[in-house]
Amino acid sequence: MCPNIINGQREQSISRACGLPPCRIQNPHSSSQRGSAADQEGGVMSHTQRVPVLMYHRVGEAHNAWEARYAISAAGFAAHVRALAGAGYQPVGIDAFVAWLEGGDALPEGAFLLTFDDGFQGVREHALPVLESLRWPFTVFLLSDLIGGQDVWTRQSNPSGQTYPLLNEDEIRDMRGRGCSFHSHTRSHASLPTLNDAELADQLAGSRRALSGLLGHAVDYIAYPFGHLDERVVAATRAAGYRAAFATQPGFNRQDVDRYRIRRLDIFGTDTPAMLLRKMRFGGNDGSLAQVVRYFLARLLSRLPGGGGA
Numbered sequence: 199m200c201p202n203i204i205n206g207q208r209e210q211s212i213s214r215a216c217g218l219p220p221c222r223i224q225n226p227h228s229s230s231q232r233g234s235a236a237d238q239e240g241g242v243m244s245h246t247q248r249v250p251v252l253m254y255h256r257v258g259e260a261h262n263a264w265e266a267r268y269a270i271s272a273a274g275f276a277a278h279v280r281a282l283a284g285a286g287y288q289p290v291g292i293d294a295f296v297a298w299l300e301g302g303d304a305l306p307e308g309a310f311l312l313t314f315d316d317g318f319q320g321v322r323e324h325a326l327p328v329l330e331s332l333r334w335p336f337t338v339f340l341l342s343d344l345i346g347g348q349d350v351w352t353r354q355s356n357p358s359g360q361t362y363p364l365l366n367e368d369e370i371r372d373m374r375g376r377g378c379s380f381h382s383h384t385r386s387h388a389s390l391p392t393l394n395d396a397e398l399a400d401q402l403a404g405s406r407r408a409l410s411g412l413l414g415h416a417v418d419y420i421a422y423p424f425g426h427l428d429e430r431v432v433a434a435t436r437a438a439g440y441r442a443a444f445a446t447q448p449g450f451n452r453q454d455v456d457r458y459r460i461r462r463l464d465i466f467g468t469d470t471p472a473m474l475l476r477k478m479r480f481g482g483n484d485g486s487l488a489q490v491v492r493y494f495l496a497r498l499l500s501r502l503p504g505g506g507g508a
């Protein structure tokens with residue numbers, strides 16, 4: 199039996215045990231099945247279309263527990279893609295996604311956006327062949343000062359001090375014609391709120407200018423390093439000419455989301471395909487079965503007298 203069906207049956211059993219109507223097995227074609235707990239009112243999911251954005255980092259083997267959060271193995275990534283495709287999800291390009299946010303054409307049922315932060319070589323080596331075979335579009339956010347370099351900003355955080363190679367210019371040019379779009383992750387992965395105004399403008403506008411020169415087109419989107427932002431950072435991002443910016447706050451994106459605080463789901467190297475699909479369904483960074491239990495218990499409690507339910 200398909201593991202996704204088994205997990206769906208478990209979730210139905212949990213809902214029945216909580217005295218709630220059985221939930222349907224994962225169905226990305228129904229927007230009512232994709233709402234997060236934070237987006238619900240009275241325990242009923244809205245039918246407004248919600249679009250998840252997935253955030254990966256390095257694709258390759260992890261060598262310690264710290265790396266396992268940010269690195270997914272090649273086999274693990276391929277399993278994620280198979281799970282998404284099997285569940286009926288379909289990725290859209292970043293331009294189509296942002297155009298939709300701006301009031302443009304509707305996105306297809308089951309739409310999501312696939313992104314990779316930092317620009318690791320492993321994305322080209324391991325993820326690109328899988329995605330290219332399916333003609334799935336995806337976006338990589340690059341650090342303009344570190345192209346062809348290493349992820350040196352992790353040296354103090356990674357217990358081993360190990361760093362990993364980033365894409366070089368030739369590799370970037372090769373990927374451009376193979377379903378990948380590139381946008382900004384600033385110049386050097388600095389925490390933007392800690393910078394003074396001049397440094398902040400340089401990280402934002404300098405990266406946009408350098409990458410536009412390399413790619414030969416406008417760089418309209420950025421992902422904030424570490425997900426760090428504040429009102430000043432948002433204002434500077436607008437001033438630098440970006441049309442949209444991606445954060446790390448989990449949740450789904452509706453058309454009314456702040457385009458400079460687009461939500462993303464953090465996908466860990468330890469996430470099984472079943473955990474990934476739960477993240478897609480519930481809109482959070484916790485894909486564990488325990489989180490499903492908590493979700494349904496919260497729904498049950500909301501329906502009890504004095505629990506705030508209808």
